[in-house]
Each structure stands twice: as structure tokens, then as C-alpha cells.
Amino acid sequence: MNLPKSEEQLMQYLWEMEKAFMKDLIEKYPEPKPASTTIATLLKRLLDKKAIGFKKYGSVREYFPLISKEAYFSNQMNGVIKNFFNDSVSQFASFFTSKENLTDEQLKELQDIVQQQINARKK
Amino acid sequence: MNLPKSEEQLMQYLWEMEKAFMKDLIEKYPEPKPASTTIATLLKRLLDKKAIGFKKYGSVREYFPLISKEAYFSNQMNGVIKNFFNDSVSQFASFFTSKENLTDEQLKELQDIVQQQINARKK
DNA sequence: TTTATTATTCTACATTTGTAGAATAGAATT
DNA sequence: AATTCTATTCTACAAATGTAGAATAATAAA
Structure with missing residues (x-):
């Protein structure tokens, strides 16, 4: 959609x-x-x-x-990632962290978020 | 654009x-x-x-x-982040890491990328 | 119940987008 | 030189999008 x-x-x-x-x-x-x-x-x-x-x-x-924001958004992102980073999420992430004007704090936040996510998975 | x-x-x-x-x-x-x-x-x-x-x-x-892929993409992303995450990059990142179907490896990659970026900055 | 207000549907129309044929001009080939 | 191929511009047109007036229905207010 x-x-x-x-x-x-x-x-x-x-x-x-x-x-x-x-x-x-x-x-x-x-x-x-x-x-x-x-x-x-x-x-x-x-x-x-x-x-x-x-x-x-x-x-x-x-x-x-009837369609959730999450689903819709996810779909949009997939399109972007497919088109701009030939389907490589990490390539996207790399670009995102370096080019997108993230502040140091945001970068740190991101680090935490990733860490949490990793922890959440290894159960 | x-x-x-x-x-x-x-x-x-x-x-x-x-x-x-x-x-x-x-x-x-x-x-x-x-x-x-x-x-x-x-x-x-x-x-x-x-x-x-x-x-x-x-x-x-x-x-x-005449417009770089980076500039164009960055612009797209800003729009998405503004619209979907009322301008909060970290809110976006959080959503991205949890909802976007990242594999464990990709998540690890992302961790590295973030770390590198952090290292690169503290000069 | 007459009137004003609100929600909905229909119709309309200008732009933008997707796609491509016709016409033209220059270049390459015969 | 005549023919063919290629690039470009023009023109065209259907579909999608942005926007809203006219008409109608339902509701609330006078």
C-alpha cells in the first residue's frame, strides 16, 4: 500500500x-x-x-x-532500503549513522537501543 | 526534491x-x-x-x-522521520531495530557500525 | 416545522505522472 | 547520396492526485 x-x-x-x-x-x-x-x-x-x-x-x-502505522511504515522503509541500498539493511544503517546528522547523544541512544535489542533476543 | x-x-x-x-x-x-x-x-x-x-x-x-544520491536519500529519510516519528531520530532508530526484520547478524553489524561511528567522532 | 449546520456523495477540473507514437535531426552504414 | 539507426523533441492521452463546488441527506437549533 x-x-x-x-x-x-x-x-x-x-x-x-x-x-x-x-x-x-x-x-x-x-x-x-x-x-x-x-x-x-x-x-x-x-x-x-x-x-x-x-x-x-x-x-x-x-x-x-485499517492498516497500522507500523505496517505502512515498515513497507515504506523496505522500499527505500531496496531501492537505495540494494536490499542491504546494514548498508542502510551505515549510511544512516554517518550521513544522517545524528548528534552524539542520539548516536549513544542508538547504541543503547541496539544493545537492548540484542539482549532482548538472546534469551 | x-x-x-x-x-x-x-x-x-x-x-x-x-x-x-x-x-x-x-x-x-x-x-x-x-x-x-x-x-x-x-x-x-x-x-x-x-x-x-x-x-x-x-x-x-x-x-x-546533479543531485547526489546521498542528498536525495537524506531528504527522503528526513521526510519519513518527520512524518512518522515526529522528528525523533531515536524513536525512528528504536522502531527500526525492533520492527524491521533484522537478523541477529544484521543487528550485530549495526552495533559495530554505531561503535565505529562513535569512535570516529571522539577524536 | 423551518432553518441552519454537518456529513457525504457526485461531479468537475487542473496538475502530475506513466507511457509512447510521430516527426525531426544528426550520424553511421551501405 | 540513399538508407538506416539513434537521440531528441513534440504531441497525446489515460490514470492518478489535489482540490473543491453543487446537490443531497441527516441533524440540530431556532
């Missing part, structure tokens, strides 16, 4: 809120907000793609994501 | 080759290759966007990237 920018943005809000009525979503947008019909269109397109679902409360719909 | 898939693919080849004549690019594509005019169109669009340039050899053009 690869969503266009505008829909991804909306998903972002929805992931954040977990579930929301249209009006809540509209509120999320910063000024200048898009027309409400624009948002309605996006919701409809996302429904068609089965990226979101809704539960009816009377006649009002409460929307919620 | 955010390029559409088809152009990104072409850039990918060009980054790999560093510089290339149109025919070399065509060769890069796997079967079924797109029509040569399709590639020509993409080259033109990339020229318009100033993502690539060319040097003339007689009447033949040798194309080359």
Missing part, C-alpha cells in the same frame, strides 16, 4: 487519534484548512482502498485506520 | 553509473524495457527539474546526476 501525500497526511492524523469523526479530522489540519469536501474526498478514497474503515453511530461515522 | 517513481528509478541507474548515454540507460532497464521515447521523456523532465545535467560530445549527450 503506497498512499499519495494527501492521503498519507490524513492517515497520519488518524493514526495519531486512533479513531475520529470527520470534524475532529478537520480540526487537526492547520490553517489554512482544506475545504471539508476535500477531506471528505480523501476519506472516501481511503475507504475505497480499504486503508480505513468506520463505525456508524446513528448516522455519524467514526473513522479508524 | 521529491521525484516520482519512474524518474527515481532512472536516477537510480544514473547514480549507479555516475554518467551515461541514453543507450546505456536503456540497457539498464530489465525486460520488458520501456519505449526509448519514454526514457527520453523522463530524461527531459529530469533536465527541466535540474535533477540531471549533460555534457555534449559532438551531438551526443552524456547525462549525469
Whole structure:
């Protein structure tokens, strides 16, 4: 699933809120907000793609994501890693740690995170 | 600079080759290759966007990237990190190490990479 | 119940993207 | 020189995307 920018943005809000009525979503947008019909269109397109679902409360719909942020993101990353680092995760990691402007603290954090992960696995 | 898939693919080849004549690019594509005019169109669009340039050899053009793979990729990543991890690199790293299906070896590699990076910095 | 408000669907339309045929120009080959 | 091949530009067009007005339905407020 690869969503266009505008829909991804909306998903972002929805992931954040977990579930929301249209009006809540509209509120999320910063000024200048898009027309409400624009948002309605996006919701409809996302429904068609089965990226979101809704539960009816009377006649009002409460929307919620059908694909998790994790799954979606993971998918995006795989694409990036495949395309830019011919599928080598470590090549990616290497690039990431050196080129991405990580501060020393962040690098240290990363070290901890990796260590934790390693510990968590050897059980 | 955010390029559409088809152009990104072409850039990918060009980054790999560093510089290339149109025919070399065509060769890069796997079967079924797109029509040569399709590639020509993409080259033109990339020229318009100033993502690539060319040097003339007689009447033949040798194309080359004007934006580096590093810069482009870095930009992509920043977008992803900003959108998905509200700008927190470590939050990203954490997600990456746990959710991305890293093998134990890859995780170890990552550990080394981080260590190296840390060493490289404390001069 | 009349009116104003909100949510949804439909329709519309300009851009952007993916793809490629037609036309043209220069270069290589016969 | 005539023919063929290659690169490039132009034009074209369908599909996807970004955006929103018009119409309609359902609800809430006057």
C-alpha cells in the first residue's frame, strides 16, 4: 500500500487519534484548512482502498485506520532500503549513522537501543 | 526534491553509473524495457527539474546526476522521520531495530557500525 | 416545522505522472 | 547520396492526485 501525500497526511492524523469523526479530522489540519469536501474526498478514497474503515453511530461515522502505522511504515522503509541500498539493511544503517546528522547523544541512544535489542533476543 | 517513481528509478541507474548515454540507460532497464521515447521523456523532465545535467560530445549527450544520491536519500529519510516519528531520530532508530526484520547478524553489524561511528567522532 | 449546520456523495477540473507514437535531426552504414 | 539507426523533441492521452463546488441527506437549533 503506497498512499499519495494527501492521503498519507490524513492517515497520519488518524493514526495519531486512533479513531475520529470527520470534524475532529478537520480540526487537526492547520490553517489554512482544506475545504471539508476535500477531506471528505480523501476519506472516501481511503475507504475505497480499504486503508480505513468506520463505525456508524446513528448516522455519524467514526473513522479508524485499517492498516497500522507500523505496517505502512515498515513497507515504506523496505522500499527505500531496496531501492537505495540494494536490499542491504546494514548498508542502510551505515549510511544512516554517518550521513544522517545524528548528534552524539542520539548516536549513544542508538547504541543503547541496539544493545537492548540484542539482549532482548538472546534469551 | 521529491521525484516520482519512474524518474527515481532512472536516477537510480544514473547514480549507479555516475554518467551515461541514453543507450546505456536503456540497457539498464530489465525486460520488458520501456519505449526509448519514454526514457527520453523522463530524461527531459529530469533536465527541466535540474535533477540531471549533460555534457555534449559532438551531438551526443552524456547525462549525469546533479543531485547526489546521498542528498536525495537524506531528504527522503528526513521526510519519513518527520512524518512518522515526529522528528525523533531515536524513536525512528528504536522502531527500526525492533520492527524491521533484522537478523541477529544484521543487528550485530549495526552495533559495530554505531561503535565505529562513535569512535570516529571522539577524536 | 423551518432553518441552519454537518456529513457525504457526485461531479468537475487542473496538475502530475506513466507511457509512447510521430516527426525531426544528426550520424553511421551501405 | 540513399538508407538506416539513434537521440531528441513534440504531441497525446489515460490514470492518478489535489482540490473543491453543487446537490443531497441527516441533524440540530431556532
